[in-house]
Amino acid sequence: MKLCLFTPLERPVRGWVGAIEGDRVVHLAAQTLASFFTGGGSAREHDEYALEDVRLLAPVPRPPSVRDAYAFEEHIRNAARVTGRPGVPDEWYELPVFYFSNPAAIYGPDDEIPYPAGSEELDYELEVAAVIGVAGAVGGFTVMNDWSARDLQRKEMKIGLGPAKGKDFATSLGPIVVTPDELGDLRLEMVARVNGEERSRGNLGDMYHSWEAILERAAANTKLVPGDVIGSGGTFSSGRGRSLPTWPTGWSIRSPIRGRSGLLSCSRPSSLRATSCSTRLRERPRCSGTKRPPFR
Structure with a gap:
């Protein structure tokens, strides 16, 4: 199934669970995606x-928890080069590590992202996220953009704790959650474009740590509950450590994933196999790092 949260364009934004079938959305009798599972x-x-008469929202607007893993070896090698670390620690090969992000800062497709105050180096990471269903198993997969304020993140990581404010201001999800049986082969091509220019490309099949290993680690000494979100970590070329332009309007990232049925795009729903995520940045706030920009 291709699941989503949507609102008819003529109605106030509320968020109904739906199943996408071709060029239409069927409203399902479930309060949330978690309750559907x-x-x-x-x-x-x-x-x-x-589909043209609805607005697609973040499929899990307030997840119980958001974890983000570090599953791609080339990503950690690239991060080591950028930060001057000595390489991949041996422990990384043993443990599918992750950090916790902010479930109160989830954004959907075409949502505006407030530029984080105090940062001059905004970056992104193209990822796939698992949405947990019943019994701690994967209910479906979606696209995730792990927004990152690299300058804030560097300072925090030097202390030995984090990331925190370098990450928790925004995470983009969705709009489509595809069940594992529908998605099939997980060796999916991942692409991120900024204003139409390709900036990142990778393949989900290059993950060193499997989803089974990531979920087992995440559930150790606790339990995963329906609606939890677990990101894969960025692909090797995600972000590339480059700051993004700060145009006040019209600036967007679109992150499609290519499956067996073709390129995923919000504008061509009949070809959807997983999901694509498009987001825009608000203008960089003209304030000090201690003053928050306005949120939605």
Whole structure:
């Protein structure tokens, strides 16, 4: 199934669970995507809408938790080069590590992202995220953009704790969550474009740590609950350590994933196999690092 959270364009933004079937969305009788999973992955159908007549939202707007893993070896090698670290530590090969991000700062496709105050080096990371279903298993996969304020992150990491404020201001998800049976082969081509210019490319099949290993580690001494989000970590070329332009409007990142049925795009819903995520930045705030820019 291709699942989503949507709102008809003529209605106030609310967020209904839906299943995408071709060029239409079927409204499902579930309060949230998590409740859909706990209900056995099926629900009574309500009305249906043309995709062009709805707005697709972040599929899990307030997840119970957000973890982000570090599963690509080339990503950690690149990070070591950029930061001057001595290379990949032996422990990385043993442990599928992750950090916790902010479930209160989730953004969906075409949402504006507030530029983090105090940062001059905004970056992004193209990722795939697993959304947890029942019994700690993967309910579906979606696209994730791990926004990163690299200058804030560098200072925090020198202390030996974090990342914190370098990451927790925004994470973009969605719009489509695709169940594992629908998605099939996970060797998916991942692409990020900035204003149409390709900036990152990778393949999900290059993950060193498997999803099974990541979930096992995440669930150790605790439990995963429906709606939890776990990111894969960035592909090798994600972000490349370059700061992004800070145009006040019209600036966007689009992160499609190519599956067996072709390129994923919000504008061509019939070809959706996983999801694509498009987001825009607000203008850089003209304030000091102690004053927060306005949120939505």
